[in-house]
Each structure stands twice: as C-alpha cells, then as structure tokens.
Amino acid sequence: MSDANHLLIPFAASTADGCRHALQGLTLPHLDRLLGRLARSPALDAGEDTDFAPPHERALARHLGLQDGAAGHTPWAAWYQHQRRAPDASAPVQLASADAAAAFISPCQWHVTADRVTLVDPAALALDEAASRQLLDILAPWFAEDGITLTYDQPTRWLAQGAVFDGLATASLDRVVQRDVRPWMPDAARARVLHRLHSEMQMLLYTHPFNDERAARGLPPVNAFWVHGAGRLDSRPAPVPPPEMPLALRDAALREDWSAWAAAWAAIDAGPVARLADHVAAGGIARLTLCGERSAMAWHTAPRGFWKKISSLFSPQRFADVRDQL
Known part of the structure; x- marks a missing residue:
C-alpha cells in the first residue's frame, strides 16, 4: 500500500x-x-x-x-530484507542474519568494446525465474568461497549477504544502465573481492553451457553482475x-x-x-x-x-x- x-x-x-x-x-x-x-x-x-x-x-x-546521501550508502537490500521478514521460517526472503550487511546482486550483460564496457538493461535478458535460479546455483558456490551468501529474490535481482558490503558505497542500477560501468564501480581498495569475482564470473560464463543454451534460443548472454543497495541497517525505521x-x-x-x-x-x-x-x-x-x-x-x-x-x-x-x- x-x-x-x-x-x-x-x-x-x-x-x-x-x-x-x-x-x-x-x-x-x-x-x-x-x-x-x-x-x-x-x-x-x-x-x-x-x-x-x-x-x-x-x-x-x-x-x-533511511540514510539518503548521494554517495551510495543507503542500505536498500538490508531495508528490503527487514521489510520482507516474516515471523516464521517460511518467509520468502530469509537470509542468514537479520543484522548482517547485505546488497542486491543483479545478473546482467556487459557489452565490451575497445573504449567502453556498457551495462545492458537487465530487463533485456529475458530471464525467467527458472533460468535465474539455475544461474544462481552456478554462481553461488564461487561467492560462498568469499563469505557471500546469495538468495533468490527476483529474476534479475538476488539478495547477497557478507562482510564486504558493510559500509560499501555502490552505484544505483539506474545510474549505470546503458552507460560505461567503469566510473561507477565500487572502490577497488574496499571491494577487492568483488572486483576479482567480476573477472572470475566473466571467465566462467564466457564458455558455460548456460550461455550456450541461451545463444541457441537467440537470447543475449549473461556475463556479469552489478552490486547495488549495499550496507547494514543500523536502526529500524518506523x-x-x-x-x-x-x-x-x-x-x-x-x-x-x-x-x-x-x-x-x-x-x-x-x-x-x-x-x-x-x-x-x-x-x-x-x-x-x-x-x-x-x-x-x-x-x-x-x-x-x-x-x-x-x-x-x-x-x-x-x-x-x-x-x-x-
């Protein structure tokens, strides 16, 4: 409402x-x-x-x-998790800890040219729930090795939880769609793990059967992800x-x-x-x-x-x- x-x-x-x-x-x-x-x-x-x-x-x-600064510190994922939390274990979104730092992860396509790395609108991927869950199952073990838990939420948006998201400034997806991603990446010193995961996911997905099957159906590849809405919800707004x-x-x-x-x-x-x-x-x-x-x-x-x-x-x-x- x-x-x-x-x-x-x-x-x-x-x-x-x-x-x-x-x-x-x-x-x-x-x-x-x-x-x-x-x-x-x-x-x-x-x-x-x-x-x-x-x-x-x-x-x-x-x-x-919520915190409303321009620098990208509003903890949207943690707030969303708090809003969706239910009193029983059957809640549709239930991450490991209610107070841990969280973020949204959006699977996407990066279109790479000689002078640009453009983030294509995730809506253009035509991901349905089944395909998104299949992709999440492929990527989740890699993220887990770095202490990041992934949970399905929507076809083009997952919930992530991990210490790396605590205090991390991230750019809104609305800032990056159809633009060069490089000026909008999180600080490399603060997010070294995420930068490495970006490289690993691109190599993993480049020849993965998941994308081969998409190509056979005329669908664009999924070769990257975008992190946004990161942070910890320090207090519970009314x-x-x-x-x-x-x-x-x-x-x-x-x-x-x-x-x-x-x-x-x-x-x-x-x-x-x-x-x-x-x-x-x-x-x-x-x-x-x-x-x-x-x-x-x-x-x-x-x-x-x-x-x-x-x-x-x-x-x-x-x-x-x-x-x-x-």
Whole structure:
C-alpha cells in the first residue's frame, strides 16, 4: 500500500539532448494546476549526475527514514530484507542474519568494446525465474568461497549477504544502465573481492553451457553482475507507506526513448497528477517531489491563510519554471 498523498516522480527531467527536445512540445496542464496550489519547500536537494545515488532514490530514502546521501550508502537490500521478514521460517526472503550487511546482486550483460564496457538493461535478458535460479546455483558456490551468501529474490535481482558490503558505497542500477560501468564501480581498495569475482564470473560464463543454451534460443548472454543497495541497517525505521512513484518516465529515459518519455509524462499528468490536483483543490493535504538526474524539488500544501498571503506576492509556478533545475 502506497501513500497516495505523496507523489514522487523519478526522471521528471533529464539533461539529455533528446529530453530537451521532447520538453519543447510537452504540455502538462494538471501538473501546472497542482504546482499553482502548492508551496515549494525551501530546501533543494542539489546534486550531480555523477552521484552514485540518483535524486529519486535519495528522496525515497528520506521518506522512508533511511540514510539518503548521494554517495551510495543507503542500505536498500538490508531495508528490503527487514521489510520482507516474516515471523516464521517460511518467509520468502530469509537470509542468514537479520543484522548482517547485505546488497542486491543483479545478473546482467556487459557489452565490451575497445573504449567502453556498457551495462545492458537487465530487463533485456529475458530471464525467467527458472533460468535465474539455475544461474544462481552456478554462481553461488564461487561467492560462498568469499563469505557471500546469495538468495533468490527476483529474476534479475538476488539478495547477497557478507562482510564486504558493510559500509560499501555502490552505484544505483539506474545510474549505470546503458552507460560505461567503469566510473561507477565500487572502490577497488574496499571491494577487492568483488572486483576479482567480476573477472572470475566473466571467465566462467564466457564458455558455460548456460550461455550456450541461451545463444541457441537467440537470447543475449549473461556475463556479469552489478552490486547495488549495499550496507547494514543500523536502526529500524518506523514503517511508513512508500509514496506513489510511477516508473514509466524512468523506464523510457533509461532506454533513451524520449518519444515514449513524453507520452509517459502525458499519461502521468492525466492520471496520478490530476488525481492529486483534485485532492488538493478539495482541501486535501499532499506532497509532490519531482526528480531529475541531478537534483530533486519538493512541494507541499500550506495552510490556507499562508497560501493566500504568498499567492498575492508571487505568481504560481509551472513545470517550465523549474524543470531546468532538476
């Protein structure tokens, strides 16, 4: 269940040339209507597009009461494990220790050329649960030799537990898809084990029957993995419903499909944004967070007297007024 009164929108804008072109013809009437009724929070979560944690993950971490720094230290896997833990042994995700450092491991393909090592979107692998579990069984013994326990969670995401993940800064998968992985690798001195495992897994999978069978079916090889969301959950945040967070803009932006991105914005504007604008117009309380690739901005409902005062001093904001700051 999500917090329907907090709408958090990832990839609301991008610095990519294709996005700038798509923005020129984009009209979002419901978003402009909503921004005209909300007060902007004074604090701007300003960052860079080289930060390990993108703005939407930082904003989500703050909402959930987690560490939200840009350096990639939010323990997403440990938090997820805590959220999924059940009181009995039949819990779907049950790692060895509730308090150990954990991380997500995403099997993926690295496309290697003379000057780039590009991480292809794991969704393009067409891994189903059976294939993912088969691959996990192949790789788990290698990781276990270095004290890392792997557990299945989703076809393109496993849970890992081990001391190497304690305090390790890792880059979000959203930062790396379709990009050169080398600037986003964890620190070699802190993660020597992981760097070696990367090399060993590439050699192991290069001629493995698992990939031979995939090639025979016209599927891309799995030849690498990505570590993200690493860390230890030092305290247990109070449970709160996550915000409503549509991912269509994210998915289109990671594919660099800016026509689909513009269409996704129109759909979000006509759907969750319009609903939130109607809720505010009826006197309801709401929050809105817009995230780009560098920064995030937030708005909230203000007391009626306060809003009447500031609306007489300032013209209402529109998306066109703020999108270049994201």
